[in-house]
Amino acid sequence: MDTNTKTLGEALRRNGVTRRGFLKFCTATASMMALPPSMVPAIAAALEQARRPSVIWLSFQECTGCTESLSRSHAPSLENLIFDHISLDYHHTLQVASGEAAEAAREAAMHANEGAYLVVVDGSIPLGNPGYSTIAGFSNLQTLEETVAGAVAVIAVGTCASFGGLPKAYPNPTGAVSVSDIVTDKPVINVPGCPPIPMVITGVLAHYLTFGTLPELDHYGRPKAFYGTSIHDRCYRRPFYDKGRFAHTFDDEGARKGWCLYKLGCKGPMTYNACATAKWNQGTSWPVESGHGCIGCAEPDFWDAGGFYNALSVPTGEISRNASYAIAAGVGVGAIAAGINQRTRNKAVRQHAEVTIEDLEKR
Amino acid sequence: MNEATLERGLNAFREQVDAPVAAFFSSCVSCGLCAEACLFYTETGDPKYTPIRKLEPLRRVWEQEYTLIGRVKKVLGLVEPVTDELLQEWQELLYDSCTMCARCSLVCPVGNDIAYMVRKAREGMVASGNSPTDVQAAAERAVRIGSPMGVRYKALAAQIQHIEADTGLVIPVDQVGADYMPLLSSMEVINFPEYIESLARIFQHAGLSWTLCSDAFEATNTGIQIGSSDIARELVQRIVDGAERLQVKYVIAPECGHAYTSIRWDGPDLIGRRFPFKVLHILELLDELRVSGRLKTEKPSAERITFHDPCSIGRKGGVIDSPRRLLGLVSSNFVEMKDHGTWNWCCGGGGGVSANTDAEALRTRVFRRKKDQIEETGASKLITACANCRLVIEEGLEAYNVELPMEGLTELVAHHLVED
Amino acid sequence: MNDAMDFLLWARGTAFDVALTIFIIGVIIRLFEILSLGRPRSLAEPKGNQLLPGMKSVISRTLPDNGTFKRQPLTVIAGYLFHIGLLISLLLFIPHIELFNATVGFGWPGLPNPIVDAATVIAITGLLAALWNRLTNPVMKLLSDKEDYLVWLLTFLPLLTGYLAYHRMIEPYPLALGLHILSIELLLILFPFTKLMHTFTLFLARWYNGAMSGFRGVQS
Ligand code: SF4
Ligand code: SF4
């Protein structure tokens, strides 16, 4: 593999990226990873020298949205360049080879980089029936287990790979599970989001390339640098939330004035992701900015979290219906309790033995 | 032969639980504020005298018999039963250290009427034989002789004779068709016959037709004090019979706190029907006479006087403004105690406590509150409107070596009458 | 892996349904139990009206009398701090209003979060003071049984977890929110069977007290 011998710096330069542009990218990466600015030269130096790692990308039960998100951009962005210049040795949507040749490429890469390649997974793995999703006659489970065996780490891209995602939504017909449910003996980095922010992937890769280590993760296996704060805590509409100014419908005055979307079901308070700061489409906008609440797509089971348009604090059951049943039941049982009480007292009244002065004293 | 037993007591407790009781117990948050209203706590600092705690036996019966969860707990053995020992221990709390003054009922933030429940709890105590022997004896005398102090009509007749001879006033007895039938308390007959004289003077002055009733002159009701509706009923019935026999329009309750409660408020419920006559407290009558201009009094005197509101008449009876208007009539130097009217502090002897020798030491101890209250006013005379309060205060002041003359308000008014 | 979210979903779903059902049935039973015992109508001639003094007591008992306040300022102040703080944070926090809106079908305007936050701190302070008082004041100490402490805890937990959740002091957030909701469910479930019932019955108690006094021409 000829590309493998080149450093990342060389590759970038060959594609016309200036030193200034490269440093800008390093600065942005440093700030996203919450590293001090003094680290920028170190990052630059490390990236400059970094060898392009071999990456095997596996797609299971997924919608290709993640790949779309990561590959689609109008101008060749630095994120894209990073992608273009890793050695993407297997990715069945993007690669030219197909069929046997494709599988052969995967195997070759695994051999050549034994113990050093990265596996990226998008999509969940069906355990319900191996036939639900297969590649080249292998079930996803088989492919994953085989491919991961010699990998240095796995990056689970998107909520499906990270947490099971949409396929796992109730009633989970395929028995979908996440990568980390299967891979327990290798580091798994979850980069959830439906889809995840491209910058986050490149950030994780940059971190790996710079430090040779994996970034610090939260308890959901997500890089803390990107998933450390909630949408809500970084949301530019937050002052409205704090002041109690809310949009109640999508076309009321509050909506037009850009007030908080909590009452319209925004899941910003429970969602940890970088949308509010990184934004989408080269920083054009992000869901809340374009007037729709956060749906919590970077969180486990967000599909089942009680409805996108229900406020977070609202219980998910049919409360009013339950409450009316409960009232009916309460009145029923209450009437019985009342009857028992009345009987007890009436009996006491009946049993009343008149107190006379003869029986004041205890005998 | 009847006898007081635990089972009868429990049954009585059960009978007494009504919606207010259930609401009160459900609401108590153990905040302890009721203690601050009760002189038995404030003067001793002993938390066992906390008003709501005095009701533990009744509370247990309520919880175990009238709540679902209590019944479940009872089956599981998670609740403490009401036992003879408990009731014995609680006798001191429900009798010796509670005058049913209802001051606690005024402060409870959730609105519990604790005195109401003490009265009810006493029904269970009586039925289980856990009432003070002195009060039992008084009740026996009241039923057998007609007066808790054992005063028979003979004694009253002798007093009447004296008064008539001394003053030339006429005291009619058993006059059918008279308008007003005043009741007396035996304390007045024995200790304060001035009251009878004052009554005669006032009725004559106002030109009202009145009569005493030879077989229904006693107003006190030991049944109310000991907490037995059965006994109370019997005693109230005598008054009703007497009043009906003489066909009077008004029965006048004397200067006695619980007598007013028993005849004015509890009476009709005890005998199960409305009275064919009206019941007024003597102070209410005097105030009515004042309004209608039938009381001609001399210039108000300048002596500094203060007034003790008997709990049953004031806080529990709503006779609060009339005494003040009457005091204004006869005094130009009337001073209120710091807590007065609805907020007055009890003398410490109501609710049967003064008849109960077990309670004597405690009663004297807690009297300090009243003593301080009186002394604070700097008054040289104390007026009240209850013969029992008057006796208790006299004894209390003596125990604390305070010299202070006392007078009943009715007497005070009578003394200020001028005949033209 | 997904336990926090599962927990939140369970707390917001099944657990909430169960708790609310027990709460409603329980409260109704308790009210029936009380009201079924009735209050005999008095045959004595009334000296005053019952309704108005009853209503007045319902309101006036909210304020302590001067004497009691002077004797037990801590009890009164702690009670006020707690109750006012609780009412504000319970009823005027936007997410709570949304919950009521979903349950009863109507909502009302809320308060800005920093104010609600302050109210929560006040309520927590009040509760801590009340606990200290309960443990040291001899009257309260003697009166208090296990239930009183249980009720204290049941009230304290929602405030605490709510505060921690709001300030992201428990991570992840679904766990924090789930714990908060669970603590309220615990409160709801035990509410009808403990002194927490005073929330409702005190209106009855105050009314009875005021009405019985009003009948005798006294305002209690
Ligand atoms: S729009 Fe959503 S994320 Fe933004 S402040 Fe409102 S609730 Fe929070
Ligand atoms: S009625 Fe009076 S004496 Fe009895 S507990 Fe209440 S305050 Fe104390």
Ligand code: SF4
């Ligand atoms: S004041 Fe009321 S609530 Fe407080 S302890 Fe006494 S009865 Fe209970």
